[in-house]
Amino acid sequence: MTTLKDVARLANVSASTVSRVLNHNPAISTATQKKVLRAMQKLRYVPNSNARNLALQHTMTLGVILPATQAMVFSNPFFVALIQGINHICSQNNYLTAVATGDDIQELQQTITMMAQQNKIRQFILLYSQKNDPILQILQQLGLRYVILGKPFENSQAMPYVDNDNILAGTDVTTYLLKQGHRAIGFLYSDLSQMVQADRLLGYQRAMQQSGLPQHAFQINDDYEQLQTQLRHIMALKPEITALITTDDMQALAVQQALVPLDLKRHISQISFNNSIFARVARPMLTSVEVFPVKLGEEVARLAIQDHAETFVSNLIIPHRIIERSSVWTQ
CATH class of the missing domain: 3.40.50.2300 (Response regulator)
Structure with missing residues (x-):
């Protein structure tokens, strides 16, 4: 059976470099990534996801947090399109998604805590930005990584987020x-x-x-x-x-x-x-x-799953466009 070391030997790189390529580390150059991927293809190497997860001490699952006001969420096609974009990127990167919901803030907090402690989920997307949000506080208290869909009310330069202007x-x-x-x-x-x-x-x-x-x-x-x-x-x-x-x-x-x-x-x-x-x-x-919204979902997922240092912060603004129809009359 082909091993990670076999791939490293053929690509003339270290085993740790191959591991970084598998984990989508942005520090690895495009040329090195291509060299490693060609070696994997030539050797027909298939990554052992379970072994990688054990080594990383977390599952390759992305937690997606919906607002506690679920009636608004499930009737709004905006959120459906967001999740479509998130799932697209997660599928490309061998990630699963786990949706966190709750009838109220307390239930949502319990769900997130369980996902982190029992399911070892360490990366989350918060699909909204709200003032004085207790969900954001619980993510910080648990030491979890998160990306916000929407500009944060406070410390917007210190939190990763994706939004429109x-x-x-x-x-x-x-x-x-x-x-x-x-x-x-x-x-x-x-x-x-x-x-x-x-x-x-x-x-x-x-x-x-x-x-x-x-x-x-x-x-x-x-x-x-x-x-x-x-x-x-x-x-x-x-x-x-x-x-x-x-x-x-x-x-x-x-x-x-x-x-x-x-x-x-x-x-x-x-x-x-x-x-x-x-x-x-x-x-x-x-x-x-x-x-x-599909693009918003894709970009917030990319930001959430990228392997970067804790001090690295990024945000991305998606352009908007006015679609003219017949509801506006000239005065």
Whole structure:
């Protein structure tokens, strides 16, 4: 049976170099990687994953942590696309994924602790960024490696993360509406403890401020009846509003439906984020920001499984793009 030492001898490198290639160590040059891989192919060498796992004292499994608000997660195609991207990269690198969920924060903390202590999972992806998140604290207390999907609220230069530039995206959608002639633009959000919503609001505020126009930002509820009441109040308070920005397509579709009985749907332009199936089934179809969630999932997985020193920190910003549809009218 071909051994790792046989591969090292044929490639004229050390056995430890072959091991580093198998573990995707970025310190190994591309030329050396190719030389080792050619030797493996010539010798038909198949890595013993179980032996490698025992030596490393952990399983080649990546923990994927979903928000405790599971109702939002499982009905949102954004998270499905993220996991699709994560699974794609894990499959290429012989990793498994284990999803951590919980009905509340305490249950989620217990699940993560069990995964780390019993299943020896040492690498995790946090699929959200939230202010004062106790899940982030438990990861740090257990000494686990993690990558965040979304810019951290604090110490963003000291934590590895993958995200879009949501401040820029918020500015871009506001500027897009301004170019269509809208001057009274509303911004609707539900939870500013979520970094993605806070950043998109900040981008909107900057664009309105630079244009010398008043800002109209409102917190809304997910409950349909409450949402309709809130929108009635908002439009009575600010009847000059001609366009609304919402923080994701699910929220935008709910707003669109709530505007119908108020006889406002045909008078209000709308723009949103994520470019999901909800944007395409809306009537009119929603202009929305493509954030490329599969790509986000792939890059956050790559960052999570790469073999690097504890002091190495990296982050990556995925570009966004506005997809124009029929929900925005020129004023």
